[in-house]
Amino acid sequence: MDIAKINIKFLDNNKEKAVPFYATEGSAGMDLKAVLDESITLAPLERALIPTGIAISLPGPKYGAFLFARSGLASKHGITLANCVGVIDSDYTGEIKVALVNLSNEPYTITDGERIAQMVIMEVAKADFTVTDSLQKTERGSGGFGSTGSF
Numbered sequence: 685m686d687i688a689k690i691n692i693k694f695l696d697n698n699k700e701k702a703v704p705f706y707a708t709e710g711s712a713g714m715d716l717k718a719v720l721d722e723s724i725t726l727a728p729l730e731r732a733l734i735p736t737g738i739a740i741s742l743p744g745p746k747y748g749a750f751l752f753a754r755s756g757l758a759s760k761h762g763i764t765l766a767n768c769v770g771v772i773d774s775d776y777t778g779e780i781k782v783a784l785v786n787l788s789n790e791p792y793t794i795t796d797g798e799r800i801a802q803m804v805i806m807e808v809a810k811a812d813f814t815v816t817d818s819l820q821k822t823e824r825g826s827g828g829f830g831s832t833g834s835f
Contacts, residue, residue: 688805691741695779697721698737704803713752713802716782720796726786731766734782734800742774748808751782751801762788765801772803 694701697719704714718724719737726732742749751770757763766783782801786792794800824832 686807688747689743690805693739693741693777695719695735695737695739697735700737700797704738713804715754715799716751716780716801716803718782718794718796718798718800720794723793723795725791725793726763726784727791728786728789731783731785732794734784734794736780736782736800739777739779740772741777742772742805745774745810746807747774748772748806749780750804750806751780752804754799754802757800761792762786762790763792763794763800770801 692703700717700719702717704716706714716736716738718734720735724732724734740749749772751765751772753764763784763786766785770782772780780803784794784800
């Protein structure tokens with residue numbers, strides 16, 4: 685397994701100054717925590733940008749950091765990422781903020797230090813497009829949504 689060396693900066697609003705960590709040997713993501721002066725209550729369908737109090741420096745354009753919903757928050761409370769997956773580009777060094785949305789029918793309060801998302805560091809490939817008049821034939825072809833059958 686490759687290890688990506690990531691520099692982390694704690695911002696002034698971050699009193700805890702805890703480095704994100706992998707909870708288990710098999711964890712793909714590290715939990716990110718809300719860094720708040722006061723709790724934020726999200727009404728149903730309301731969105732908010734939640735600060736984490738950290739900024740990172742990725743080791744070049746070969747890497748990206750990707751933010752995903754925490755499964756427990758999503759399944760139990762309907763709290764997920766407004767943009768489904770947050771993308772932290774290798775050249776972004778500002779504060780990581782998480783765009784959360786409440787998809788439930790009940791208000792939900794986010795508190796300081798609450799685990800709000802998970803961050804996964806992944807290698808990314810750059811695309812080099814070649815314009816063509818035809819594409820390689822595949823079994824699926826141009827079949828779109830539902831073309832492979834139903835459950």
